[in-house]
Amino acid sequence: MAEPTILQALLAWHRAGEGAVLATVTEAWSSAPTRPGAMLAICGSGESRGTLAGGAVEARVIPEALAALAEGAARELSLIVTDETARAARLACGGAIRVLLQPVGPALPEPLLAELAEAEAEGRSLALVTPLPPGPPPRLDGPAAWPERFRTGRSGEEEGVFVALYTPPLRLLVTGAGQIAEALVPMARLAGFTVEVIDPRPDIAASFSAAPVITAPPAEAIAAARPDPRTALVTLTHDHPVDDAALLAGLATPAFYIGSLGSRRTHAARLERLAAAGQPAEALERIHAPIGLNIEAVTPAEIAVSILAEIIATLRRR
Structure with a gap:
């Protein structure tokens, strides 16, 4: 109890x-x-x-x-x-x-x-x-x-x-149960976030150990989570259909932070796809990408640090 x-x-x-x-x-x-x-x-x-x-x-x-x-x-x-x-x-x-x-x-x-x-x-x-x-x-x-x-x-x-x-606890929704998420989940919990991990890919979800994984499609899982203004959302799969679906669902919510993994070239292509899906330019400006503060991160753990730091900076400095 x-x-x-x-x-x-x-x-x-x-x-x-x-x-x-x-x-x-x-x-x-x-x-x-x-x-x-x-x-x-x-x-x-x-x-x-x-x-x-x-x-x-x-x-x-x-x-x-x-x-x-x-x-x-x-x-x-x-x-x-x-x-x-x-x-x-x-x-x-x-x-x-x-x-x-x-x-x-x-x-x-x-x-x-x-x-x-x-x-x-x-x-x-x-x-x-x-x-x-x-x-x-x-x-x-x-x-x-x-x-x-x-x-x-x-x-x-x-x-x-x-x-x-x-206020309700800060929340983090992570799409992508990979190595970066393995490091990010415990860090975010230490910082006071409740965390939910989403990944519709059964093989990836089965090997994730940091948290239970929701295997529903991202749009469905994010809608069910009902992100509020104290929710951050990140996509980390590098699987374009999965990340795009999560981003489209996230942009329809008042989440205070939306970030997505990928290089500048990857993100430019992503913006073209999302614009073609009907997202206006002002909505796309909400996406932080390449994700995380620029601390020259290399390892999955370092990238997780940069992501969490950017989430907190966005929350506190707005």
Whole structure:
């Protein structure tokens, strides 16, 4: 059975009468080993789920969270994380962070938390928007209210409020179960992506070990996956009909990244085929090819590094 998410844990603890507090990093300075939007759920018993910046930080936050719970009011907490403390937690270096503590009920209304948890279960994106300093009640906004933040996946303070993003996991759809995909799949998982691999070629799919392979035709498999704005799609087969079918399906979706393996000459021929299939020039400009950042990659693993780097750069820099 899967471990409850932070939102599920908060809701369960609150409804069981144990009390619950949501701790969220709102600012990080210097080389602080965390980022705005990092979250920790804290139960009235002292149990916690999630992480802010390593065990030493959590040990300082939890007593403050329990005090906020007893008081029944939100509060902000500023912390200095020394280099020594960071190293003890197996982190690179320290810095300064500010943490917002919101007891469920008085500062984070249960109906609002329940709506967040429901959206999480359904794969919908929402933002929890809290006035700073804390006092007035928070609200929920959709992606249209903060388009740039949702595009780049960055929580942060803006216009006197803290915008904490709650979004579905990043996803990567890979067409082509070859050597590059064998390296790319575990790398992408480490970077926080859920990964699906598609390859309709039975002999290739049967020898792939990094993940289960969907052997349906690419257009069918991609349509079933329903790519969203937090989905990246890559084609790696070098089998033109397979890659073209995947690209045509991907271009019909809001995927934030579409990339395809092949040389400049290969890609020029590909663009001609896709244009003949009815794709307009502006759609074809979405395709990153030759795929990956130009790091002079040679081996399959190096090419996988360049692909993942370009995906992340596209996500964060748009």
